[in-house]
Amino acid sequence: xxxxxxxxxxxxxxxxxxxxxxxxxxxxxxxxxxxxxxxxxxxxxxxxxxxxxxxxxxxxxxxxxxxxxxxxxxxxxxxxxxxxxxxxxxxxxxxxxxxxxxxxxxxxxxxxxxxxxxxxxxxxxxxxxxxxxxxxxxxxxxxxxxxxxxxxxxxxxxxxxxxxxxxxxxxxxxxxxxxxxxxxxxxxxxxxxxxxxxxxxxxxxxxxxxxxxxxxxxxxxxxxxxxxxxxxxxxxxxxxxxxxxxxxxxxxxxxxxxxxxxxxxxxxxxxxxxxxxxxxxxxxxxxxxxxxxxxxxxxxxxxxxxxxxxxxxxxxxxxxxxxxxxxxxxxxxxxxxxxxxxxxxxxxxxxxxxxxxxxxxxxxxxxxxxxxxxxxxxxxxxxxxx
Amino acid sequence: xxxxxxxxxxxxxxxxxxxxxxxxxxxxxxxxxxxxxxxxxxxxxxxxxxxxxxxxxxxxxxxxxxxxxxxxxxxxxxxxxxxxxxxxxxxxxxxxxxxxxxxxxxxxxxxxxxxxxxxxxxxxxxxxxxxxxxxxxxxxxxxxxxxxxxxxxxxxxxxxxxxxxxxxxxxxxxxxxxxxxxxxxxxxxxxxxxxxxxxxxxxxxxxxxxxxxxxxxxxxxxxxxxxxxxxxxxxxxxxxxxxxxxxxxxxxxxxxxxxxxxxxxxxxxxxxxxxxxxxxxxxxxxxxxxxxxxxxxxxxxxxxxxxxxxxxxxxxxxxxxxxxxxxxxxxxxxxxxxxxxxxxxxxxxxxxxxxxxxxxxxxxxxxxxxxxxxxxxxxxxxxxxx
Numbered sequence: 001x002x003x004x005x006x007x008x009x010x011x012x013x014x015x016x017x018x019x020x021x022x023x024x025x026x027x028x029x030x031x032x033x034x035x036x037x038x039x040x041x042x043x044x045x046x047x048x049x050x051x052x053x054x055x056x057x058x059x060x061x062x063x064x065x066x067x068x069x070x071x072x073x074x075x076x077x078x079x080x081x082x083x084x085x086x087x088x089x090x091x092x093x094x095x096x097x098x099x100x101x102x103x104x105x106x107x108x109x110x111x112x113x114x115x116x117x118x119x120x121x122x123x124x125x126x127x128x129x130x131x132x133x134x135x136x137x138x139x140x141x142x143x144x145x146x147x148x149x150x151x152x153x154x155x156x157x158x159x160x161x162x163x164x165x166x167x168x169x170x171x172x173x174x175x176x177x178x179x180x181x182x183x184x185x186x187x188x189x190x191x192x193x194x195x196x197x198x199x200x201x202x203x204x205x206x207x208x209x210x211x212x213x214x215x216x217x218x219x220x221x222x223x224x225x226x227x228x229x230x231x232x233x234x235x236x237x238x239x240x241x242x243x244x245x246x247x248x249x250x251x252x253x254x255x256x257x258x259x260x261x262x263x264x265x266x267x268x269x270x271x272x273x274x275x276x277x278x279x280x281x282x283x284x285x286x287x288x289x290x291x292x293x294x295x296x297x298x299x300x301x302x303x304x305x306x307x308x309x310x311x312x313x314x315x316x317x318x319x320x321x322x323x324x325x326x327x328x329x330x331x332x333x334x335x336x337x338x339x340x341x342x343x344x345x346x347x348x349x350x351x352x353x354x355x356x357x358x359x360x361x362x363x364x365x366x367x368x369x370x371x372x373x374x375x376x377x378x379x380x381x382x383x384x385x386x
Numbered sequence: 387x388x389x390x391x392x393x394x395x396x397x398x399x400x401x402x403x404x405x406x407x408x409x410x411x412x413x414x415x416x417x418x419x420x421x422x423x424x425x426x427x428x429x430x431x432x433x434x435x436x437x438x439x440x441x442x443x444x445x446x447x448x449x450x451x452x453x454x455x456x457x458x459x460x461x462x463x464x465x466x467x468x469x470x471x472x473x474x475x476x477x478x479x480x481x482x483x484x485x486x487x488x489x490x491x492x493x494x495x496x497x498x499x500x501x502x503x504x505x506x507x508x509x510x511x512x513x514x515x516x517x518x519x520x521x522x523x524x525x526x527x528x529x530x531x532x533x534x535x536x537x538x539x540x541x542x543x544x545x546x547x548x549x550x551x552x553x554x555x556x557x558x559x560x561x562x563x564x565x566x567x568x569x570x571x572x573x574x575x576x577x578x579x580x581x582x583x584x585x586x587x588x589x590x591x592x593x594x595x596x597x598x599x600x601x602x603x604x605x606x607x608x609x610x611x612x613x614x615x616x617x618x619x620x621x622x623x624x625x626x627x628x629x630x631x632x633x634x635x636x637x638x639x640x641x642x643x644x645x646x647x648x649x650x651x652x653x654x655x656x657x658x659x660x661x662x663x664x665x666x667x668x669x670x671x672x673x674x675x676x677x678x679x680x681x682x683x684x685x686x687x688x689x690x691x692x693x694x695x696x697x698x699x700x701x702x703x704x705x706x707x708x709x710x711x712x713x714x715x716x717x718x719x720x721x722x723x724x725x726x727x728x729x730x731x732x733x734x735x736x737x738x739x740x741x742x743x744x745x746x747x748x749x750x751x752x753x754x755x756x757x758x759x760x761x762x763x764x765x766x767x768x769x770x771x772x
Contacts, residue, residue, distance in 0.1 A: 111732055136559045136560060139557075140640070162525075168494035174525045221598070342513070
């Protein structure tokens, strides 16, 4: 599959207040649309031409379900005779096989056939679990994503990564499986806690240094309004993030090459999450801080100059994200930096024990590379709070 | 993907004793070869140009492992620095998430990365579980099948169906995932119990009525020698079975249409397995008897004449398979035929509660159709032992 070039970023004056956009994800016979709009869940246009079936299942969580599950159920009841709702406990701690099994139990308990359509109504955890359930139930049924956090709208809505966690590691068991459609309702972001908005902005910011410096400049300019929840600005940010991710994924659907650049900040971030225990920092917070570390490593390797690293750090800080890493400790006797390294080595991006870092250049592009442990330790020590 | 026509069946006099064949499975970038040969596990030619990695894992069971795991381990140790062996308990009862988890635990406990290659050494259960583990581990690693039963050589080696069972149904959780290569060693069939040979022959016979009447005639002629383990004849039977299955699968990889004809005998067979408890009858035994029932249903619907049904029944009987169904009972108060129907309705091939049967014609082809419950009950009652 050959990729079209990434279109230049632009917010022209005529569509400055536009809040309805469609991003087409071109993946051959697995292509689908991302529909972005304020109030999209309540807009009947979002629910036209759904896959035909007798039965649908909305998977949600105990935080999001009470807010939007009834609206979604009503919207799709015209298409499906039976609409079930399964509300899982909220949080990464429940992204495991035991809770995935609850989805299968409900489907089989209701004799749901292989045409059944699954709807993921929630953040990344619900999207990943529902997508993986759809990938595996009877070897694959259709699913539709309704991401309700900024993070999941700009990240998991493109790319088809689905998974559950294993006690030994995050997202270790999963599948590449594309949704039929993604509905991003910007209005739901108004009920997000500010900390979650910041966490989502980490993944938005990420797209700048790896692919689009003009988008990074636009984010820099509008950061305060984005954090305040300006719907039109958020619509542009979500649209551009999805466009960039789609452009990368269309070149490398199964992450054998360039797609890895989307993990900018994630290798260090993974160590922070694993080292503190998953859930202590939000994923986006760890990625924000991880980007600062990865930028410093890129600088030490001569790929990017220090003012760029400092500018990126300032943007991350203004997004409300931590820019200093935590000191890790356990009873192993290893130093904090050594613990970072040990967590990074069992990351699924590692190959043959070698940690692979996403490194940025100062022209708005990125590459995957390795670095000496000693240098990595220096960067970690320099970037951690004391 | 357009399919080439099925080549005519032929065993010419010059290759009558040939025991080495290759069947190419054409599925675009998921294409692979099935290598068929007596002693193939011990033949270094089988293990050339394997996918490169540091680590390999052989998944086997406690029956097959002691016989062949050392030989396989030695054969692939030239390619992989670390070769682990995991021996699971033998049987359908262990084809569940708990035992699948043991594969993930071993891989993660040994820091196996996303290049790791899985080898399935065993019958259908090991093949299905290992394939599903490969599909899910870090969202997909390569796997190679070494099927050691006749059934798995002619059935699960083509088509990429992988799965585990759920308490509510067989193969309910799985994926379509193609192996890199399949190595069918005919010599290992000499250690198969006769009952398992017969069960394998059920799936071999199946390919006759649905696709190739001349193959059915050849099987009729050579049934005694096949059951006695004639290696050259078995090689032809395995090759032809794989060719026919490949021809069907290449037209419909994800079973949205014609592929369903491969389930001839499986709808009734599923009811027998589920009704008696999985493992009471072997899968092939249930399919053998299920084909008799499906042939009678086809006759009642006017698709095939009675002499053809009787000839097919005689071949199935000469393969050492049951041709009379068991009487089912439980404490529900339902009759045996009603219990058959209730099991068939929760089969994953059912759609919106309607049971879909594979029906044969007398020209060596098949189609999917429905039938009135009353007619199906009559067929079940006529085909069951009293």
